Amino acid sequence: xxxxxxxxxxxxxxEGAIVSLNCTYSNSAFQYFMWYRQYSRKGPELLMYTxxxxxxxxxxxxxxxxxxxxxxxxxxxxxxxSDSATYLCAMINTxxxxxxxxxxxxxxxxTL
Amino acid sequence: DSGVTQTPKHLITATGQRVTLRCSPRSGDLxxxxxxxxLDQGLQFLIHYYNGEERAKGNILERFSAxxxxxxxxxxxxxxxxLGDSALYFCASSATGPEQYFGPGTRLTVT
Numbered sequence: 152x153x154x155x156x157x158x159x160x161x162x163x164x165x166e167g168a169i170v171s172l173n174c175t176y177s178n179s180a181f182q183y184f185m186w187y188r189q190y191s192r193k194g195p196e197l198l199m200y201t202x203x204x205x206x207x208x209x210x211x212x213x214x215x216x217x218x219x220x221x222x223x224x225x226x227x228x229x230x231x232x233s234d235s236a237t238y239l240c241a242m243i244n245t246x247x248x249x250x251x252x253x254x255x256x257x258x259x260x261x262t263l
Numbered sequence: 264d265s266g267v268t269q270t271p272k273h274l275i276t277a278t279g280q281r282v283t284l285r286c287s288p289r290s291g292d293l294x295x296x297x298x299x300x301x302l303d304q305g306l307q308f309l310i311h312y313y314n315g316e317e318r319a320k321g322n323i324l325e326r327f328s329a330x331x332x333x334x335x336x337x338x339x340x341x342x343x344x345x346l347g348d349s350a351l352y353f354c355a356s357s358a359t360g361p362e363q364y365f366g367p368g369t370r371l372t373v374t
Contacts, residue, residue, distance in 0.1 A: 183358060183361040185361070185362075185363075187365075192351075192368075192370075193367060193368070194265065194267075194353055194365035194366050194367045194368050195353070195365045196265070196365070197304070197362055197363070197364060197365075200362065202361075239306065239357075241306075243361050245361075246317070247317070248311065248319035248361075249294070249311060249318070249357070249361070250296065250298075250308040250311060250319055250321060251296075251298075251306075251308060251355075251363060252308070253305055253306040253307075255305045255307070256305065
C-alpha cells in the first residue's frame with residue numbers, strides 16, 4: 152500500500168464548476184501538505200501548502216487538511232480551461248527528512 | 264518560471280551508457296532535491312543535498328550518484344543505464360521553509 156493515495160482520474164468538469172481533488176495518506180507523521188499543479192511535460196508548480204490541520208485559501212483555491220481522517224482536499228472554484236492539468240498532492244514528514252512524498256496525481260480537464 | 268534551471272532538456276542514449284544531468288537552484292537556495300518521474304512509479308524522491316552535504320537518500324539505485332558543488336549547482340550521474348531508467352528527472356530547490364520549487368526537468372530516453 153502506498154503512503155499517499157490519489158485517484159488518477161481523469162476528472163472532467165464544465166467551465167465554472169467547483170472541483171474537489173482529494174488524497175488520503177497512511178503516515179500520521181506527515182506535517183506539511185502541499186498541492187502541486189503539473190502541465191504536460193512541465194515541472195510541478197507549487198500551488199499552496201498547509202501545516203498540520205485546517206484550511207487555507209488563496210484566490211480560487213482552498214486547501215483542507217483533516218489529520219484525524221488522514222484526508223486532504225483541494226477545491227478549485229470557478230474552474231477555467233487553463234486549470235486543466237494534473238494535480239499532485241505531496242506531504243512532508245519533518246521528523247525524518249524534507250523529502251516530498253507524492254500521490255500519483257489526478258488529471259483534470261475543464262471543458263468549455 | 265520557478266528560477267530553477269536544468270540541462271539538458273532532452274537526452275537520448277543507449278543502454279550501458281553514463282549521463283550527467285545538471286541543476287542550478289534558485290538564487291540563495293541551499294537545498295537541492297532530485298526526483299524521478301515515471302509512468303508506473305509517479306514522482307519518487309532520489310536524494311537531497313544541503314549546502315554541499317548529502318542530507319537524505321530515497322530509493323536511489325547504486326548506479327546513480329549526485330553531488331552539490333560550492334556554487335550550489337548539483338549534478339545527477341546515472342551510469343550503466345537500463346531501459347527502465349527512461350523517465351523525467353526533476354530537481355527542486357528550497358530555502359529554509361518546506362516549499363520546494365521544481366525545475367523544468369530532463370527527459371531521459373534510454374534505447
